Amino acid sequence: MAELPLIGNYSEPEQALSDARIGVVTFPGTLDDRDAARAVKLAGATPVSLWHGDADLQNVDAVIIPGGFSYGDYLRAGAIARFAPMMSKIIDAANSDAKLPVLGICNGFQILTESHLLPGSMIKNDHLKFICREQVLTVENNTTAWTNEYAQGEQIAVVLKNQDGQYVADEATLDALEAEGRVVVRYEGWNPNGSRRNIAGITNEFGNVVGLMPHPEHAVEAGFGPDHTGTDGLRFFTSVLTNLVSKTAGAAK
Amino acid sequence: MPRIIVDVMPKPEILDPQGKAIVGALPRLGFDAFSSVRQGKRFELTVEGEVTEAILAQAKEAAATLLSNPVIEDVVNVEVQD
């Protein structure tokens, strides 16, 4: 019998499989922190709850900024959250030599663009409505810290749900993203929100910071995601473990 | 080309959750001079050619019907900007 955790804190005994510790940030208004923590656990790592107002990263090996409506998203999605003390730490760690892996999902992606860790921005969906659907994506870059377990060009089904999901950037930025292979995933088929060049997710130049509009953490358990069977999202979370292991191995050399 | 600016604000007696979120965030960023914030909308309507009385009247009516919700919002300003 399991208790529901208060916030993104699955205070289970630490997993034996991997001693990787993945931080999950909770802001006031964060919604998917428990889901992100569950995904981390299913991937075999230990989720660590990070509170927006704290400034201690608790030695985590990677960080997930989950979806939701931080501060209600009344001003602009992610605009206020970006200034939280925890975000300053994350920004520094992501830019440091250690290149902390950071995954921003939905509102997390918006926070990453507001923080200038990723270029561009999100505006309202072109149809102006909230949209929730099962979404097929094409993996365009399988070399990032968060996508190395996918095949290049693989199509995966995850969940999409947002109101401000239209990715925009100026043409020069878009061209640069394409040229440098920094588009990580693209919407397959119908473009659900008007995003430039069907972009659903991008990475920074080092591949450690990834922002995604769709939600892989809602596709990690058979029966509770797309079409009741999909677990295509789980490899985002196992990828980062692979990345951490290879980093450790690299360091040991 | 001339533009007509329409400003719409939440009615003073109505809760403005957006302004509330901002006024909470400002002091955390060191902006301590503001006791309250309200967030409204600004529309810029572009007119081809001259802004006649009739066109201004149209803008005012559009402001009162489509651009604002009179149950919760006030049109605080309609003005021509060249």
Added chain:
Amino acid sequence: MPRIIVDVMPKPEILDPQGKAIVGALPRLGFDAFSSVRQGKRFELTVEGEVTEAILAQAKEAAATLLSNPVIEDVVNVEVQD
């Protein structure tokens, strides 16, 4: 009490889905005078007491950092209103 008005508009080169929806709706309601519409935000910051240079500077900085996102928006106006 004096207020500082901050107006923020989507950058001209960025598509504005709300403005686009409005410009589509206007003619259906008989408002045919407008060739384009853009929707931005208007903030009213209330100041207790006088608006000093320092407070105005705070408002300008808040406008540029928190109230707008320079990637997609421009601050088009910061002004004091009594």
Added chain:
Amino acid sequence: MTSFNIDTVENAAATPDVDLPWAELGLKQNEYDEIVKLLERRPTAAELAMYSVMWSEHCSYKSSKVHLRQFGDKVTEDMKKDMLVGIGENAGVTNLGDGWAVTFKVESHNHPSFVEPYQGAATGIGGIVRDIISMGARPVAVMDPLRFGAIDHPDTARLVHGIVSGIGGYGNSLGLPNIGGEVVFDSVYQANPLVNALAVGVMRHEDIRLANASGVGNKVVLFGARTGGDGIGGASVLASESFDDSKPSKRPAVQVGDPFAEKVLIECCLELFKNSLVEGIQDLGAAGISCATSELASNGDGGMDIELTSVLLRDPTLTPGEILMSESQERMMAVVSPENIEAFEAVMDKWAVEYSWLGEVTDTGRLIITWDGQKIVDVDPRTVAHDGPVYERPYHRPEWLDKVQADTFRSSEAGSNLPSTGDELRAATLELMASPNMCSKAWVTNQYDRFVGGNTALATPDDAGVIRVDEETGLGVALSTDCNGRYAYLDPYTGAQLALAESYRNVATTGAIPMAVTDCLNFGSPEDPEVMWQFAESVRGLSDACLELSVPVTGGNVSLYNQTGTTPIHPTPVVGVLGRFDDVARRTPSGWRENADGQAIYLLGV
């Protein structure tokens, strides 16, 4: 603090002949006389405000009470065995086993949604979710049975788009999956759209909280949003309570929801429950502080002292009576023992939720409210919360019903026009499929988050929503809401039974065992004897059917006066059924699965 000419208890006793605006506040002469009798003097302005809102149809169920009793009377021991908390609390609580309990309830926000569709629907979700929190539960899902007017009526688009985006805008921001609902178009609902909202929550048995104030000396705290003039626009006559014409009296008629504030309130309450920091808790909905103080006090040790100037205000011009009536959203009231004050405040500070201490629990049997130390309310809280008027309204079967019932498909002229050729059948099929009541509801459900939380095992397009409660065992619940108002119009007794039967079937077909019922009874004016008959028959039908199927009604809501002029809506008793799964992995989706080749198809039933 603004100063008013305060109408104190002392003043009321000394000036028995002052005219009070009781009629404008919706009280009848006999009701006002009853208040004077109970108090043995005229009420103060503040007392009048409290009685008028608490004795309204909406809060007191004065027309429906005598019928609703059947839900409590027609129950067997077997039906009661899983009921941990029955009707009367904010929401009933049902035992799920393994130490888990579930609470659910459906409520209406019909009229506010007609006036301001987005905010009306949004605050409808907000209100029902707070009901669930106030039981000590974590809300885990919402549903929204909706009824609109004709799809081609000019006002329908305003209502549909506003209401759907309001429900989505609020529910999505709370992180609560929307797992089902209804969308029905029928011109009878033209100026009376029905916006019913259901919420379900889960908790451990030991976390069940009740709305009562016990423990003399325990402190009473109001937390969440500040109190504004919301929802008292209609009662602006109260401005006269200050007996002072100079007061500005701009009171908003509509409430604006702040889902972010509510989300924070949810998390903050859950943390309070987890650390056992509150003794009793009550959400603030209709009748605001009047309701919260009088219900908490009368359900507890019977007394409470409150200093009203301690309430944090959004609008400093509010008078005491207005503060007591305000329906500002996203507020809760709790009773906290003195040793927990510090810990309580730490949780509030963590979530940046505003709070203020208003007073304490006493054993005087009186609810005493002061304004800056001056006594403005001194009542027996039971008389406000529970002893409101009860009416046995006259009712009779409408004469037109025989004619309507006689007009069956077979007996009518239309019978001879039944489609028979291939082309006719094709046309009829297409017409049915294109009907807004039959076609895909994806244009609605695509605007609702059904995945958040990661526990949704079934949602649209299935017959019932299914939510996992315990991640280790798979224990979970199934929920469906149903009603066909046209059936209820033809025969309210059977129509209500059919609503239950449909909902029960929808839950059962997913594989769950139906356990409990909630209902939202949407009807026209109780002052119309024909409507009253529809109501009485529906309640009789539903309660008989519940007895027959052995599922208890654990809570619900009555919405009356849904009519335009003398034309009422169809009787619309929306019924929600909750079922239990020992493991949601066993849920059966509707529709053919892949690899269905060779599977047999059966039609069950008559």
